[in-house]
Amino acid sequence: MQAMGLTGISKSTVSKLCKDIDERVNAFLDRPLAGEWPYLWLDATYLKQREGGRIVSVAAIIAVAVNTDGRREIVGLHIGPSEAETFWSTFLKSLVRRGLREVKLVISDAHEGLKAAIRRVMGASWQRCRVHWMRNALSYVPKGQQSMVSAALRQAFIQPDRVSASQTLRHVADQLRGKWPKLGAFIDDSETDVLAHMDFPAQHRTKIHSTNPLERLNKEVKRRADVVGIFPNEGSIIRLIGAVLLEANDEWQTQNRYMQIEGMVELMAPAIDADTPRISTVAA
Incomplete structure (x- = not known):
C-alpha cells in the first residue's frame, strides 16, 4: 500500500x-x-x-x-x-x-x-516503433558514425508519402550497406514495418509512428x-x-x-472501387 x-x-x-x-x-x-x-x-x-x-x-x-x-x-x-x-x-x-x-x-x-x-x-x-527501430539500426554502426547515419535515416521519415519514404530509405540503405552490410540487411528486412504509418492520414503520423505516446x-x-x-x-x-x-x-x-x-473521417471512409460507376449529381 x-x-x-x-x-x-x-x-x-x-x-x-x-x-x-x-x-x-x-x-x-x-x-x-x-x-x-x-x-x-x-x-x-x-x-x-x-x-x-x-x-x-x-x-x-x-x-x-x-x-x-x-x-x-x-x-x-x-x-x-x-x-x-x-x-x-x-x-x-x-x-x-x-x-x-x-x-x-x-x-x-x-x-x-x-x-x-x-x-x-x-x-x-x-x-x-520507430524510436526502438532507430536504436536497433544504430547498434550496427560505430558510435562515432551514429549521428551521421541517424540523420541520413531520418530523411526517409520526413517524406510526404509512403512511396517517397520507401525510395529514400532504400537509397540510404544502398549507400550504407557497403560499409555496414548488417545495417543494410536490417533496413531491408524492416522497411515495411517501420514505414507502415505512412499509409495513414498525415495528421496522425506524428502520434502513430512510435510508442512514445505511452512514455509518460x-x-x-x-x-x-x-x-x-x-x-x-x-x-x-x-x-x-x-x-x-x-x-x-x-x-x-x-x-x-x-x-x-478530420483525419478519422478520412481513415474510416469506405474505399471507392475504381470499377464502380459514379452517379452524377448534376441535374439533366
Whole structure:
C-alpha cells in the first residue's frame, strides 16, 4: 500500500481497501468497449515477481487505443511472458471479446510472435516503433558514425508519402550497406514495418509512428512499481498498475481530443472501387 501513498493503517483496513481497489480495477479492465478503435498501442514494462520460490521478470503489457472521436483510452492490461505468441493472441482476443473492433494499425516494439498474432486476431497492419527501430539500426554502426547515419535515416521519415519514404530509405540503405552490410540487411528486412504509418492520414503520423505516446504513462507505472520492488504475486501487480491506469484514464477523459477528427473521417471512409460507376449529381 506504500506505493499508493497509504501508510500507518491497520491490517483490516488494508484488506478492505485492497478489496475495494480490486473491484474497481477489475471493473475498469473488464469494461465493454463500444465504437470503433482504429489505432492500438501496446507497450511493455518489466517487473520483478516472486514465483515458486524464485524471482522472475514478467511483462506488464499496457494497451491504449484511440476511437473515431479522436479520444484515447487505456483498454487493457496483461501480465506474462511477452515473447510468446500464445500470450499475445490471448491478450488480443480478450480485447476483441470486450468490443475492440475496426483496428487498422497496431503500434509496438518488435516482440517475438506479436506481428503474427496481430495479423491473425485483428487483421490489422503493424507499425514497428520507430524510436526502438532507430536504436536497433544504430547498434550496427560505430558510435562515432551514429549521428551521421541517424540523420541520413531520418530523411526517409520526413517524406510526404509512403512511396517517397520507401525510395529514400532504400537509397540510404544502398549507400550504407557497403560499409555496414548488417545495417543494410536490417533496413531491408524492416522497411515495411517501420514505414507502415505512412499509409495513414498525415495528421496522425506524428502520434502513430512510435510508442512514445505511452512514455509518460509508463514512467508513472515504473515509479510506483519501484516502491514495491518485488511483487509477491500477479494479483498485486494488477492491483497497483491497474489503479495507476484507472487514474490516468480518468484524467485523459477531461482533456481535449488526442487526434484530429478530420483525419478519422478520412481513415474510416469506405474505399471507392475504381470499377464502380459514379452517379452524377448534376441535374439533366
